[in-house]
Amino acid sequence: MSERQLTMAMAINEAIGNEMRRNKELILLGQDIGPYGGTFGVYRGLYDEFGEDRVKDGPLCEAATTGFGVGLALAGMPTIVEIEFIDFMTLASDALCNQAAKMRYFFGGQVQIPLVVRTPIVNRLGLGAQHSQSLEAWLMHVPGLRVMVPSNATDAKGLMLSAIRDGNPCVFIEHVRLYGQKAPVPEADVPIELGKLRVAREGKDISLITYSGMVKPCLDAAEALAAEGVDCEVLDLRTLAPLDREGIWSSVRKTGRAVIAHEAVKTAGVGAEIGQTIMEGAFDYLQAPVVRVASRDLPIPTGTLQNLVFPDTADVVQAVKEVMQ
Amino acid sequence: MSLTIDTHTLEGWHSTMCLIRAFEEEAIDSFRKGRFTGSTHPCIGQEAIAVGAAAALQPTDQVFATYRGHGHAIAKGADPKRLMAELLCKVTGCSGGRGGSMHLCDIERDFWGTNAIVAAHIPIAGGMAMANKLRKNNKVTVVYFGDGASCEGAFFETLNMAALWKVPLVLVCENNGYAISVPTHKAIPNADVVQRAQGFALAGVCVDGNDPVAVNQGVAEAVHRARQGDGPTLVECKTTRWERHSAISAGKYDDEEEAMKWKTVDPIPRFETVLREQGISQETLDQHRDEAKRVIADAIAFAESSAAPSPESVADFVFA
Numbered sequence: 097m098s099e100r101q102l103t104m105a106m107a108i109n110e111a112i113g114n115e116m117r118r119n120k121e122l123i124l125l126g127q128d129i130g131p132y133g134g135t136f137g138v139y140r141g142l143y144d145e146f147g148e149d150r151v152k153d154g155p156l157c158e159a160a161t162t163g164f165g166v167g168l169a170l171a172g173m174p175t176i177v178e179i180e181f182i183d184f185m186t187l188a189s190d191a192l193c194n195q196a197a198k199m200r201y202f203f204g205g206q207v208q209i210p211l212v213v214r215t216p217i218v219n220r221l222g223l224g225a226q227h228s229q230s231l232e233a234w235l236m237h238v239p240g241l242r243v244m245v246p247s248n249a250t251d252a253k254g255l256m257l258s259a260i261r262d263g264n265p266c267v268f269i270e271h272v273r274l275y276g277q278k279a280p281v282p283e284a285d286v287p288i289e290l291g292k293l294r295v296a297r298e299g300k301d302i303s304l305i306t307y308s309g310m311v312k313p314c315l316d317a318a319e320a321l322a323a324e325g326v327d328c329e330v331l332d333l334r335t336l337a338p339l340d341r342e343g344i345w346s347s348v349r350k351t352g353r354a355v356i357a358h359e360a361v362k363t364a365g366v367g368a369e370i371g372q373t374i375m376e377g378a379f380d381y382l383q384a385p386v387v388r389v390a391s392r393d394l395p396i397p398t399g400t401l402q403n404l405v406f407p408d409t410a411d412v413v414q415a416v417k418e419v420m421q
Numbered sequence: 422m423s424l425t426i427d428t429h430t431l432e433g434w435h436s437t438m439c440l441i442r443a444f445e446e447e448a449i450d451s452f453r454k455g456r457f458t459g460s461t462h463p464c465i466g467q468e469a470i471a472v473g474a475a476a477a478l479q480p481t482d483q484v485f486a487t488y489r490g491h492g493h494a495i496a497k498g499a500d501p502k503r504l505m506a507e508l509l510c511k512v513t514g515c516s517g518g519r520g521g522s523m524h525l526c527d528i529e530r531d532f533w534g535t536n537a538i539v540a541a542h543i544p545i546a547g548g549m550a551m552a553n554k555l556r557k558n559n560k561v562t563v564v565y566f567g568d569g570a571s572c573e574g575a576f577f578e579t580l581n582m583a584a585l586w587k588v589p590l591v592l593v594c595e596n597n598g599y600a601i602s603v604p605t606h607k608a609i610p611n612a613d614v615v616q617r618a619q620g621f622a623l624a625g626v627c628v629d630g631n632d633p634v635a636v637n638q639g640v641a642e643a644v645h646r647a648r649q650g651d652g653p654t655l656v657e658c659k660t661t662r663w664e665r666h667s668a669i670s671a672g673k674y675d676d677e678e679e680a681m682k683w684k685t686v687d688p689i690p691r692f693e694t695v696l697r698e699q700g701i702s703q704e705t706l707d708q709h710r711d712e713a714k715r716v717i718a719d720a721i722a723f724a725e726s727s728a729a730p731s732p733e734s735v736a737d738f739v740f741a
């Protein structure tokens with residue numbers, strides 16, 4: 097029996113649509129999410145089905161939109177806020193980081209914030225310094241926030257269901273390059289447990305630890321390296337917060353080597369956290385220093401220069417060879 | 422209609438409007454041909470604002486604009502060759518070929534750049550206007566932005582601070598009816614953006630943004646007020662957006678008629694009617710269009726024949 101294939105955009109759309117049918121109080125807030133269907137089409141059809149009270153298209157004001165999301169969630173109405181590019185999270189960040197992330201804590205557990213902020217990484221398209229960033233480490237750094245970074249349609253549906261039902265503020269980070277990629281997606285609503293990485297490829301020589309837009313380049317690198325006799329294990333983290341430390345340790349304890357790859361800039365990136373996590377739980381098993389593959393520490397340029405900034409499959413292959421020596 | 426502005430000046434405005442139009446048509450064409458990636462946001466249909474407003478400024482007055490600001494750069498005197506080279510991300514570009522279509526600048530001519538975070542440049546312009554005031558240099562700062570931007574906190578906060586401190590700032594809202602897909606009436610409860618000025622105790626005026634003369638008058642008064650030390654003004658210019666948000670496709674309209682509405686109110690043919698009534702010949706107007714096309718042909722040739730920035734330069738300009 098052939099499995100049903102959906103694009104990541106359709107998988108997220110299905111998860112949200114199904115939850116909206118199940119929970120009549122779930123509402124969507126954002127810009128261009130009405131008849132237009134969202135900047136990247138993720139909300140296609142939802143406005144027609146649920147109407148403008150639940151699919152609330154509106155003014156361009158990320159700070160207040162996110163703040164309204166926090167307020168709706170506080171009132172018990174689960175809310176999904178869309179921030180059109182992750183670069184604009186800077187505008188949403190006070191409502192998210194100073195309010196949503198901390199409120200349950202500073203009110204002694206008496207309130208709950210069922211909020212999901214959806215936002216895509218949009219890079220390598222030549223849109224320049226303010227439309228090409230990967231800011232996930234900023235968000236992962238805030239206690240009280242959950243951060244999802246799916247790399248495929250299958251995980252995107254399951255993680256979106258979990259995010260909506262989680263009852264805590266979640267930042268759901270999508271990726272423009274992945275929206276059109278198809279993968280088998282179950283029709284049933286099967287949430288994926290948060291904080292559980294996925295072994296995207298099993299291997300015994302080295303662990304490639306990655307997420308979101310770098311999963312595919314890492315799998316390609318693993319394929320290329322297999323031809324040279326290096327057997328890579330590829331870990332797709334799926335969520336950065338909670339981070340599956342046990343999953344990382346068990347892989348690295350097995351392989352004794354690790355390369356961490358992400359599209360965000362290197363300094364103080366997710367790779368730094370994972371590298372140190374390895375030190376804390378798998379140091380005794382390491383046969384070589386851990387290496388990071390990341391973007392250069394620069395604002396993102398347009399044109400041909402951008403190719404010099406982002407990491408690709410060749411960089412992963414090179415890093416693995418370095419570690420294997 | 423009788424105009425107090427001399428025909429020579431009006432001819433100059435027409436030339437610049439044609440130049441902006443030709444630049445934007447070439448930008449769209451070049452983007453579609455793959456000469457550059459990313460996107461580009463044409464100001465086609467909004468040329469009267471760029472030209473009418475710029476004509477109210479001194480060369481040393483400062484301008485801040487958005488990604489839809491190619492016309493503002495040209496109207497401030499930036500060289501179309503260097504602007505086009507920036508679109509194509511060439512080393513000869515006005516920003517060294519790393520900013521692209523959304524990050525043009527000409528600092529020498531006090532064009533302090535185009536910005537891609539909606540409304541973020543509005544308070545920055547406020548800060549520059551404040552510097553003018555503190556230095557008593559008699560300069561005025563103008564900031565252009567859209568109706569969508571007038572919903573952002575940065576806009577409201579700037580209205581408050583600018584009015585409070587009476588900084589020499591002119592806020593020009595180009596109300597083109599849309600923020601990507603959201604029509605203005607679905608985003609703003611006021612009938613006019615300019616009504617917002619009142620609540621913040623600053624002067625406001627609403628003008629026909631497709632008439633360069635009306636824009637010029639409105640902005641000139643605002644500039645005068647600012648230079649006198651009487652504080653900021655919000656100038657709303659009503660206009661109509663080009664057929665979509667950007668050359669990519671964002672801002673799809675279901676309604677073809679709505680998408681093409683700008684053509685029915687196109688400021689260039691409209692201004693030409695006025696100019697002919699002033700006795701300017703059709704031949705002269707045609708010459709302006711031809712000359713604009715020639716300048717832009719040179720600009721694209723220059724851009725295409727320029728080199729990309731060297732790989733070694735990728736890390737230049739991060740820090741002073």
Ligand SMILES: Cc1ncc(C[n+]2csc(CCOP(=O)(O)OP(=O)(O)O)c2C)c(N)n1
Pocket residue numbers: 127156158180184187489537538539540566567568569570571597599600601662666
């Ligand atoms: C803070 C921020 N939010 C969202 C965007 C995405 N975006 C780019 S342009 C735009 C619409 C802006 O509309 P308006 O201010 O009316 O200007 P126009 O494009 O019509 O000239 C949006 C939503 C952005 N660049 N920055």
